[in-house]
Amino acid sequence: MKHLTRLIFAVLLAGLFAVLPVKAADLQQIIKNGVVRIGVPIDVPPFGSVDKNNEAVGLDVDMAKKIAEALGVKLELQQITGANRVPYLATDKLDIVIAAMGATPERALQIAFTSPYAALSIGVFGPDSIAVTKPSDLTDQTIAVARGTTQDLELTKAAPNAKVIRFDDDATAAAAFTSGQAQLLATADVVAKDMMDKDPKLQLKPKFILQFSPCYIGIQQASPELLRWLDTYIHLGLLDGSLSALSEKWIGTPLPANFPSI
Amino acid sequence: MNYNFRFEILLRYQAEILQGVLLTLQLSVLTMVFGLIIGLGVAIAAGSPSKWLSVPARFYVETIRNTPLLVQLFIVFFGLPSLGLRLSADLAAVIALSINMGAYGAEILRAGFESVRRSQIEAGRSLGLTAAQTFRHVVLFQATKAIYPALASQFVLIMLATCVVSSIGVTELFHQAAFIDSRTYRSFEAYTLITLSYLILTLAFRALFSFIYWAVFVRRPAR
Numbered sequence: 001m002k003h004l005t006r007l008i009f010a011v012l013l014a015g016l017f018a019v020l021p022v023k024a025a026d027l028q029q030i031i032k033n034g035v036v037r038i039g040v041p042i043d044v045p046p047f048g049s050v051d052k053n054n055e056a057v058g059l060d061v062d063m064a065k066k067i068a069e070a071l072g073v074k075l076e077l078q079q080i081t082g083a084n085r086v087p088y089l090a091t092d093k094l095d096i097v098i099a100a101m102g103a104t105p106e107r108a109l110q111i112a113f114t115s116p117y118a119a120l121s122i123g124v125f126g127p128d129s130i131a132v133t134k135p136s137d138l139t140d141q142t143i144a145v146a147r148g149t150t151q152d153l154e155l156t157k158a159a160p161n162a163k164v165i166r167f168d169d170d171a172t173a174a175a176a177f178t179s180g181q182a183q184l185l186a187t188a189d190v191v192a193k194d195m196m197d198k199d200p201k202l203q204l205k206p207k208f209i210l211q212f213s214p215c216y217i218g219i220q221q222a223s224p225e226l227l228r229w230l231d232t233y234i235h236l237g238l239l240d241g242s243l244s245a246l247s248e249k250w251i252g253t254p255l256p257a258n259f260p261s262i
Numbered sequence: 263m264n265y266n267f268r269f270e271i272l273l274r275y276q277a278e279i280l281q282g283v284l285l286t287l288q289l290s291v292l293t294m295v296f297g298l299i300i301g302l303g304v305a306i307a308a309g310s311p312s313k314w315l316s317v318p319a320r321f322y323v324e325t326i327r328n329t330p331l332l333v334q335l336f337i338v339f340f341g342l343p344s345l346g347l348r349l350s351a352d353l354a355a356v357i358a359l360s361i362n363m364g365a366y367g368a369e370i371l372r373a374g375f376e377s378v379r380r381s382q383i384e385a386g387r388s389l390g391l392t393a394a395q396t397f398r399h400v401v402l403f404q405a406t407k408a409i410y411p412a413l414a415s416q417f418v419l420i421m422l423a424t425c426v427v428s429s430i431g432v433t434e435l436f437h438q439a440a441f442i443d444s445r446t447y448r449s450f451e452a453y454t455l456i457t458l459s460y461l462i463l464t465l466a467f468r469a470l471f472s473f474i475y476w477a478v479f480v481r482r483p484a485r
Contacts, residue, residue, distance in 0.1 A: 144431075148444030165351065165431035166441065172429065179343040181351070181430075 025095050027225035036073050038064040039080040039088050039097040046190055046250040047100040047118075047215075048079075059118060059250035060098040063217075067096065070233060086110050089220050096230070097218040103262075112221050114230040115261040116214030117237070118247050122151045123210050125192040126177075126184035127203035134208050135159035144173040144182035151186040154210035178202060186210065193252030206253050214260060235261065269451050275442045282438035283459055289355060289434060290421040290467075296360035297420065298413075301367025306397075308372055319368070326365035331426050334358050339430045355427035355434075363420045370412045374405030407479045414471040418464055425460075435459055 030036050040060045041048035048058035056077060068075035080088055080099060088094045089111045100120070103113045126132070130141055135158035145152045147166035155164060165182055167173040174195060177185040185192070185204065192204035217234075219226055237243040244255040272279070307319035326334065338361075339354040349357065378401045386396035406413075428437035439456040443449045 147440060152444070166437070167431055168429050168440075175340050176431070179340045180348055181339060181343060 025092070025220075025226075026223040027229050030071065030073060030095055030226065034073050035076050036068050036071055037076045037078060037093070037095045038067065039078045039085060039094045039099060040064050041081065041085075041099045042079045043081060044100050046193065059246060060100060062246060062250070063098050063117060064096070067098075067230070067233065071229075085218065089218055092220065095219065095223075095226070099218075100215045101218050102213055103216045107218070110221070111218045112223070112227055113216040113218055113262060114227060115234045116216050116259070117234050117243055118251065119212050119214045119255065119259070120188060120190060120251070121206075121209045121212035121253065122154065122186070122188045124155065124184050124186045124207045125189075125204040126207055128205055129203075130183055130207070132184070132207045135162070138162040141184055142182045143184040143186055144176040145186040146170045146173045151188070151210055155186045158210060177204075189251050189253045193250075196252065204252075209256065212256070216262075231262070265450070267451060268448060269455070271446050271448050272442065272451055272455055275438070278433075278438045278441065279435075279455065279459070282433060282435035282456075283463070285352075285433060286421070286424055286435040286463065289352075289359065289424045289427065289432075290417075290463075292356050293359040293363050293420055293424070294417050296356065297363025297367050300360060300364030301371055304364060304368035305371035305375065308368060309375055323365045323368050326362055327369065331358070331362050331423055332429065334362055335427060335430060351427075351430045351432045354430060355424075355432045359420060359424060359427065362423070363416070366416050366420075367413065370409050370416060371405065373412075374409035375401055377408045378404050410471075410475055410479070414468070414475075417471065418467055421463065421467060422460065 025033065040056055040058070042050050042056050044058075044060075046058055047060045048056055051057045056079060061077070064077060065075060078088070078094055080094075080097065082099070085097045085099045085101065086107060089097055097111075098117075100118075101107075101113075103116075107113075124132070124135075124143060126141075132138060132141065135155075138159045138161075140163060142163045142165055143155065144165050144167060145155060146169050149170070152164075152166060155162065164186075165176060167176060170187065170191065173182075173185060173187070174191070176182040178195070178199065184207065189206065192206070196202050196204050217230055219230065234243065237246075238255070238259055238261075248254045304319045304322060307315040308323065310316050310319075335355065335358040338349065338358040339351065342349065342354075382400055382404075383396055386400040387393070391399065424434055425436035428434060428440060431437070433441075435456050439452040442452040446452070
C-alpha cells in the first residue's frame with residue numbers, strides 16, 4: 001500500500017513537471033540538481049576554442065569551470081555559437097552563458113546580464129623600449145593601423161599629430177610591425193597576444209588603451225538569486241585579482257584598475 | 263536611385279588631396295627617370311655578347327615581367343627588413359616601381375635597338391666610329407624614335423600603377439581617397455574625384471610626351 005501511494009505520487013509529480021511551462025532554474029534549483037549547464041563558445045579564441053585533444057579551452061571555459069567549482073556542482077558544458085547563445089538561455093537549455101558577450105538593451109530584454117568579468121580592448125602596443133604611456137607621449141614613433149577600423153578612428157581622435165601609417169587590413173598592419181617598418185601597432189589586445197604567442201621574439205606590450213568593450217555573463221531572466229550570486233562572485237574575483245589574472249593568461253593584458261560593474 | 267551626392271564634403275580634405283596628387287606626381291617622375299636608367303643598362307646588357315651580362319639581364323626582365331607589382335613591392339617593403347635593409351615606405355615605393363619599370367623599359371628599348379638595321383651599324387663602324395660611338399649616334403637616336411610611343415605609353419601605365427603603393431601606407435592619391443572614404447563613407451565622391459585627377463594627370467603627361475616627341479624628333483630633322 002505504501003509502495004503504491006509512492007508510485008502514484010511519483011507519476012503525478014512527473015506529469016506535473018511535464019505539463020508545467022519551463023521555469024528558470026534559479027540558484028537553489030541548480031544546487032539541488034547538482035549540475036549547472038553553462039554554454040561556452042568554441043569559435044572565439046581566446047575566449048573559447050578547441051585544443052589538440054578536442055577539448056574546449058579558453059577564458060570562458062576556465063570561468064565556467066571556476067563557477068561550477070564555487071557552486072559546488074557538476075559542470076555540464078555546452079558548445080554554443082554567437083547566433084544561438086540567447087535562444088539557448090531563453091528556451092531553458094542552459095543556465096548560464098559565458099561567451100564573450102557584449103550587453104545591449106535589446107539582448108537585455110531577453111536575458112539578464114551580470115557585471116562584466118572580462119573585456120576586449122583595442123589600444124596601441126609595442127616593445128618596452130618605447131616609453132609611451134598615453135596618446136600625448138607620441139612624437140615621432142610610427143604606428144601601423146588598418147585603415148578605417150575603430151582603432152584607426154580612435155587613434156586619430158586621441159593623437160591627431162601622431163605618425164600613423166594606414167594599411168588596407170589588419171594583416172598588413174601587423175606585417176609592418178613585425179618587419180620593423182612601424183614601431184608601434186594599434187590593434188585589439190587579443191590580436192597582440194596571438195602575435196606574441198606565434199612569435200615569442202615580438203614585444204607587444206600595451207602602451208595605452210583606446211577603447212574597451214566589457215564582456216558579460218548572460219543568464220535566464222527571473223533568476224534573481226543566481227544573478228546576485230554571480231555578481232558577488234565576479235565582485236570578489238575583481239577584488240582578489242583572480243579575474244585580472246585570468247585576463248592576463250588568455251588576453252595578454254590585465255584588467256584596468258577602474259573596471260566597471262553593472 | 264536615392265543617393266545624395268555631396269561633393270562639398272571633399273573640400274574639407276583639400277590639403278590631403280593636393281598632397282596625394284603631388285606625391286603621385288613625384289613617384290611617377292622618379293620612377294620614369296630611374297626606370298629608364300635601369301632599362302637602358304639592362305637592355306644594353308641583354309644585347310651584350312657576354313653571357314655574364316646577358317643571362318642575368320634576361321633573368322631580371324623575365325622575373326619582373328612575370329610577377330605582380332604588388333608582390334615585388336611587398337618584398338621590398340616587408341621582405342628586405344628581414345635581411346637587415348629597412349627602407350621608408352616612400353623609398354621602397356620608388357625602388358619597387360623603378361625596378362618594375364626598368365624591366366618593361368629594357369624590353370621596349372631592346373626591341374628598338376633590334377629595329378635598327380645591321381647594315382647601319384656596319385656602316386657606322388666602317389666610317390671609323392667606335393662601337394660606343396656607333397651606338398650613341400646611329401642606334402640610340404633611331405631606336406628611341408621608333409619606340410617612343412611604346413615608351414610613353416609605358417610611362418602612363420606606371421603612373422597609373424603607382425596607386426598600388428597605397429597598400430604599404432604611401433599617402434599618394436589613391437591612399438588619400440581611401441582615407442577620405444574611411445572617414446566620410448562618401449565612396450562615390452572620393453573615387454570620382456581621384457578618377458578625374460588621374461585622368462587630368464594622364465592627359466597632361468600625354469601632352470608633355472607629344473611635345474617632347476615633336477621637339478626632339480620632328481622639329482629637328484633626323485640626321
